[in-house]
Amino acid sequence: MTSPSPSSPVTQPYDADYAVVGLGAMGSHAFWRLAARGADVLGFEQFRPGHNQGSTHGSTRLFRTLCLEHPGLVPVARRSLALWRELEEQTGLPIVRITGGLMIGRPGSEIINGVREAAEVHGVEVRTLTAAEIRKEFPQHAGIDDEDVAILDPEAGVGRPENAVLAATRAAEAAGGRLVERVAVSGIELVDGGVIIRTAARDFTVRQVIVTAGPWMYQLLPSLPYQPIRTPLTWFTPAVDAAEFDLGRFPTFIRELPDGNRMWGHGSDTDHAVKIGPEDDPHYTLVNPDEVDRSISPADYTLVSELVSRYLPGLQPEPTSAAPCMITRSPDMQFILGRPHGDPRLLVGGGDSGHAFKHASGLGEALAQMAVGEPTYTDFTFTDPDRFL
Ligand SMILES: Cc1cc2nc3c(=O)[nH]c(=O)nc-3n(C[C@H](O)[C@H](O)[C@H](O)COP(=O)(O)OP(=O)(O)OC[C@H]3O[C@@H](n4cnc5c(N)ncnc54)[C@H](O)[C@@H]3O)c2cc1C
Incomplete structure (x- = not known):
């Protein structure tokens, strides 16, 4: 559970500058885009990347560019396609087939x-x-x-979710990202100067955490309205x-x-x-x-x-x-992605509402940009978590 406790500051050297918690569709791509920028990043996954226990399995997903859910998603789908073409070339794994x-x-x-x-x-x-x-x-x-x-x-077709997660994770590791797999994060504590990430074996300290835990979001961030639904x-x-x-x-x-x-x-x-x-x-x-x-x-x-x-x-x-399989609904069926209360230690990416796979690499890119303080490639105010806080 995420809890602010400014009274227990980080007292040890940081394990990394950034941690991504949950390497499914959004998290594996945030991990890759951070590592690709040369960032010092740990990627935590409770299972093994590409598993079938969350939201991102089952061989295919619809890929669409003209998104009826919000016109602001068109540049996100396009950025995803461009990044996936890069990843396909880098890893040899097919990710998107365009058929209309x-x-x-x-x-x-x-x-x-x-x-x-x-x-x-x-x-x-x-x-x-x-x-x-x-x-x-x-x-x-x-x-x-x-x-x-x-x-x-x-510009529609099908995407391959397991390949995308595996390719992004491999590319992240190739760029220096450190994978911590089969390790469940049991708590995230926002403290003076950083974040403590609790796991059964030990605590990790980082400057900033990106939480992309899919259907498990509500367990780590109960103050945001993430609702896991079996679908x-x-x-x-x-x-x-x-x-x-x-x-x-x-x-x-x-x-x-x-x-x-x-x-x-x-x-x-x-x-x-x-x-x-x-x-x-x-x-x-x-x-x-x-x-x-x-x-x-x-x-x-x-x-x-x-x-x-x-x-x-x-x-x-x-x-x-x-x-x-599961999706994670938000009350307005739009993603909940950004920096709650503008907190420099925390970014969230979730609330996929059944339509996020096609945007996963574009959302990972945006999370990486927000984390390092770059302007995002398109406007993300419509996904701002503060609309529910
Ligand atoms: C039936 C169905 C059909 C769909 N159709 C489409 C479609 O056609 N097109 C489309 O774009 N989208 C579609 N979607 C939605 C899409 O699959 C999801 O939006 C996307 O997979 C969500 O990814 P995510 O990263 O939010 O969650 P996930 O991929 O589930 O990732 C979360 C990850 O966090 C890990 N994790 C959680 N808690 C912890 C913890 N405490 N410690 C460590 N790791 C943790 C999990 O193990 C998991 O790997 C569909 C979904 C379903 C179920």
Whole structure:
């Protein structure tokens, strides 16, 4: 738990200038971007980087650039893509494949308005498909209403989360970052002149800490509204024509449904499985990540199976595989990233709200810039933790 205790100053030499606590999507990239700047940085991870116990596993994530969640995210996705291209070259691990993406909904819906606003603010020319064009070009999507339209995001595709975390961690170590893996941080104490990081074996002292603990954020930072939610991943198999659901033919999509819920997914890439999920499911619950149910039951896919049989009838409605996962919601579904109360000892990056993987390297870059006192490459006031303090 983070606690300020100015009465117990740092009395020993610092173990490092910076520590990153939690090397998942955001933390591994903050670790890399700090190390790449020549910073003296320790990276703490309770498991091994690339594990499947948090939010960043399951082979793929949707990558989108025209982010309906906030137009300010467009430069973050673009910076992420540029950094990942650098990392792919450096490590040989594939991270992002661009195929384009479809955002489907009624004109005036949140999804269509959000994508259109992001495109307008950033001067991106987009193609808008009519209902007839969607039916003709993407016949996999059934039940398209005459009023529906789709915006094609040319810079969308899929990302590979485990590869990204592994590549960032390797690059951080190659640049001199020190990995402390399989070590859980049990407490973070803000003291005069720095930070004490508590672990079972020993304490570490640093000048500044960056906490990127994903679903575990609330345990280390209870004053911020991070809410871990169990949200399983589900994969489906084509009923007849597998080629119809190849990623090249059935790209990344988000579709607004008549009841206001959304369905998202993408065709099969190298793993021959089609990933589909609902945005919301009454089955999604607040959890303690240390005790989360890691088994799968039919209740985990009842809703998504119904959606698949209704809107993607070319797929078998029962998932061929499923895996538990978690997101961390914030009250406004936007990231909580920055410096709480302007404290020079503490930076936080969390509250992914189910849409942060595509921004992970761009968010890691911003956290590194904030840590060393550089101006950030784009405005991050919309993620400021102080909006909740
Ligand atoms: C079903 C599902 C679908 C999704 N789809 C998309 C998508 O299509 N596109 C997209 O962009 N995003 C998507 N997301 C969201 C994306 O996966 C998350 O935003 C992202 O993975 C969050 O990363 P994180 O760094 O915040 O958390 P994590 O990756 O979980 O990282 C936190 C790390 O901190 C470590 N840690 C925690 N506490 C401690 C401690 N005390 N000591 C040491 N280490 C600690 C953990 O072990 C973990 O490695 C999806 C998420 C889910 C669950």
